[in-house]
Amino acid sequence: MNQSCGTAIVVGASSGIGKAIAEQLAAAGWKLGLTSRKLENLAETCARLGDRALAKAIDLDDPDAARAGLRALADELGGVDLWVLNAGTGILNRDFAWEPERQTIATNVMGFAAMTDVAVHHCIARGEGRIVGISSVAKKRGHPFTASYSGSKAFVSLYLDGVRQYLRRKAPRVSLTEVAPGYIDTPLQQFDEAFWVVDADTAARQIIAAALARRKHAYVPRRWALIAALLSILPR
Numbered sequence: 001m002n003q004s005c006g007t008a009i010v011v012g013a014s015s016g017i018g019k020a021i022a023e024q025l026a027a028a029g030w031k032l033g034l035t036s037r038k039l040e041n042l043a044e045t046c047a048r049l050g051d052r053a054l055a056k057a058i059d060l061d062d063p064d065a066a067r068a069g070l071r072a073l074a075d076e077l078g079g080v081d082l083w084v085l086n087a088g089t090g091i092l093n094r095d096f097a098w099e100p101e102r103q104t105i106a107t108n109v110m111g112f113a114a115m116t117d118v119a120v121h122h123c124i125a126r127g128e129g130r131i132v133g134i135s136s137v138a139k140k141r142g143h144p145f146t147a148s149y150s151g152s153k154a155f156v157s158l159y160l161d162g163v164r165q166y167l168r169r170k171a172p173r174v175s176l177t178e179v180a181p182g183y184i185d186t187p188l189q190q191f192d193e194a195f196w197v198v199d200a201d202t203a204a205r206q207i208i209a210a211a212l213a214r215r216k217h218a219y220v221p222r223r224w225a226l227i228a229a230l231l232s233i234l235p236r
């Protein structure tokens with residue numbers, strides 16, 4: 001079944017890819033729960049969407065509070081058909097300073113696992129649902145100035161691989177889509193050497209399509225599958 005409309009939570013909906021996903025889902029008639037660390041970052045979107053969107057302040061760097069907040073948002077929505085686990089951070093760290101490394105790992109690893117925990121148990125309890133987790137092509141190879149980012153996205157992808165196998169046993173009607181975007185034009189993208197850059201709307205369209213088709217993996221845009229394959233075999 002290709003569910004075209006229902007309820008969705010977008011974690012990290014205030015900017016970039018998450019904001020574009022929220023706007024496209026809203027336009028298609030979905031009822032939404034949106035999160036950001038600060039409610040004011042969601043104010044403009046929520047004002048436009050009226051009673052079709054609920055907003056909640058959730059900081060992934062406090063994983064226990066984030067889990068409680070996400071569960072409360074899911075309850076307020078009366079159940080969630082689609083979970084978009086999108087929030088993440090990436091910091092160019094040319095000096096290998098500790099704070100950016102710690103921050104990236106806290107948000108993208110522990111924070112990501114906290115989001116996943118809530119989505120997985122919610123879907124198992126309902127016996128159905130779709131979960132989308134946003135990784136990155138960066139999972140394929142380390143980078144001298146974003147070591148923690150590449151490492152955290154490798155975690156995200158392998159973690160989701162195991163979670164998908166768990167779900168297959170526990171709740172086979174729950175799908176899990178791991179998305180690896182290339183360079184997307186958002187505030188997070190800071191590389192001067194970026195190429196094949198696409199806008200957040202294009203990425204959002206492809207991510208939603210992959211989720212609705214219950215794909216296991218998706219490169220966004222698709223041509224990044226070629227780069228990912230090359231990164232696996234080319235010498236450094």
Ligand SMILES: NC(=O)c1ccc[n+]([C@@H]2O[C@H](COP(=O)([O-])OP(=O)(O)OC[C@H]3O[C@@H](n4cnc5c(N)ncnc54)[C@H](OP(=O)(O)O)[C@@H]3O)[C@@H](O)[C@H]2O)c1
Binds near residue numbers: 011015041135182
């Ligand atoms: N842009 C790219 O080229 C690219 C490529 C590959 C993968 N990705 C991935 O795509 C996802 C979205 O990134 P983006 O490019 O759209 O970046 P973005 O515009 O900076 O958006 C990041 C979102 O995550 C939220 N967020 C960040 N830290 C958070 C925290 N500690 N707790 C809760 N929410 C937090 C932000 O909300 P607030 O700041 O309002 O709290 C914002 O809504 C990320 O996982 C990123 O790694 C991006």
